[in-house]
Amino acid sequence: MCRLFAITSELPCSPMTAITALDVMKEGHDGSGVGLFMTDLAGPWEEFKGAPILSGIFTNKGLKQLDHYMMELGFTTKYKLSIKLPKAPPPGVPKRDVYLIRAYDYPESWEGLSQEEVNHRLMMIRLQLRQMGLDTGDMVVFSFWPDVIMIKEIGDPMTVAEYLGLDRKELRARVIMAQGRQNTNYAINLYACHPFFIQGIATMTNGENTAFVPIREFLESRGFPGYIGYQSDSEVFTHILHYMYYKLGFGIEMYKHLITPLQDRDLECHPNGSFLRHIKHTCRRLTIDGPNCVIGVLPDKTMFMVQDRKKLRPGVVGGKPGMWAFSSEICGLDAAIPDRDKSKDFQPMYLDTAVVGSDRKEVKIWRQTEPLPLQL
Template identity: 75%
Template sequence: MCRLFALTSTEPQSPMRAIEALDVMREGHDGSGVGLFLSDLGGPWEELDGAPILSGIFSNEGLKRLDRFMMDIGFMTKYKLSIKVPKSPPPGVPKRDIYLIRAYELPEEWEDLSRDEIDFRLMKIRLQLRQMGQENEDMIVFSFWPDCIMIKEIGDPLTVAEYLQLDRKELRARIILAQGRQNTNYAINLYACHPFFIQGIATMTNGENTAFVPIRDFLSSRGFAGYMGYQSDSEVFTHIMHYTLNMLGLDVPYYKHIITPLQDHDLEDHPNGDFLRHLKHSCRRLVIDGPNCVIGCLPDKRVFMVQDRKKLRPGVVGGKPGLFALSSEICGLDAIIPDRDKSSDFQPMHLDTVIIGPDRQEVQICSQKDTLPPIH
């Protein structure tokens, strides 16, 4: 099993807080890798006014290719953080040239484009850079999006974090998702490391999605370029959320009804039974088979946690106004927010969706048996 920890705070936090929580839960991961997603950024990134931020790992030659490519399509650097590391990495961590986080000015010719068109083009550029990097093995690109930073690496999470000096003010964020990886494959591919990302949506999972193939095939057939990759069976959770929000126009509570629909007899008395029966039929190939615990972040800065019907992966949510955490284990929560009211901790069951809004004042719990919000 992997271990997951997410933090949402009114004040920017160091990613080391999430790494420390993973270290407390280290018996649940084997130190084979770590992934970080940062959003609602603090520090210099707050002044960038929607500038897309590119996150990835580059060789020296790959960085030159990146610079040529971005200049050719009209992107100019607005702010950057280059993490240059010692020549000798710690044991278990690969040797890299540059970990790059760079914000860009949008091309002038994009000024009259709609938000949807800009979002689509940013995604296409990320995919193009990813393909370029795979061809020459000189670029690994994790995200290209406003107000988002992703860092992934092979190795023990605490060792990697100290090596990259992640406790720096430029990396403070109000939302942090962190995963300590349990390697289930012989070769470790960083594109298989959680969290996964698409157009401002990020999710990470502890578990195994045995329904991966039909879900992947359904998403791949939708004709949307971003539904690709799939080095991990958990990446589909991110794409299903994207499909729910962007393709179907449905809000987060509907996500649970898509991945784990109610039984037919439960729909008979449900206030939205007719609609949910239609949704279940039309999205039947997106039904997951676990066990899985999923934690994610949305473009509007809500964070959430859901379980599948088997409820065999741990998950707990707790905190206090202004600071909440979603964790695989209570010990991770205790390490980071020890002064919370522990009697208010909540462990979602198979019908629950937990949502914490961008105001970080309370935990909202939605049951699949509740009346659903209206569709806009």
């Protein structure tokens, strides 16, 4: 099993907060990789809230390819973080040339574009860069989006964090997601490392999704260019959330109804039963088969946790007003927020969606049996 930890805080946190929580849960991951997602960024990045930030790993040749490509598109650098590395990486961590985090100015030709068109173009640039990297092996691109930084690497999470010097003042965020990876593939692929991201939406999962193939086929049939990749069976959770949010226009309360719809007998007495039965029928190929614990973040910085029907992967939510954490194990919460009221820790069950909004005041628990907060 992998181990997951996420934190949402009024005060900016170092990614080491999440890495330390993973480290105390290290019996649950094998040290084969770590993934970080950060948003609601602090420090120098706050000055560039609307500017797209590119995160990835490059060879020196790949960096030249990137610079040429971005210059041709009309992007100019506004700010970058250079990570200076020791000559020799620690055991288990590959030697890399450049870990890049760079904020760009939009091309002048983009002025006047709708936000939807800007979002589409940013995604397409990321996909093009990713393909260039797959063709040449000179770049791995994780994200290209405003107010988002992603870092992924092979190796033990704490070892990687110390090697990259992640406890630096330039890396602070109010929302952080981190995964300590349990390798279930024959070869380790950085694109298979959680969290996964698309257009402001990120998720990470502890578990396995044996319904992966029909879900992937359904998503690929939507004709949306961003529904590709799938080096991990868990990436579909991110794309289902994106489909729900952007294509169907639903809030987080609908996510569970897509991935784990209620039984027909339960729909008979549900206040929105007729509508939910229609959704269950039309989106039946999005139903997952676990066990899975999913933690995710929406574009408005809402954080949530859900479990599938089997409820065989651990997950707990706890904290205090202004700071909440979602963790695979209680010891992860203890490491990050030791002064919380532990009697209020909550472990979501299969009907629950645990949500902390961007105001970070409280944990709200919504159950699938409750009426939908929608105008149907």
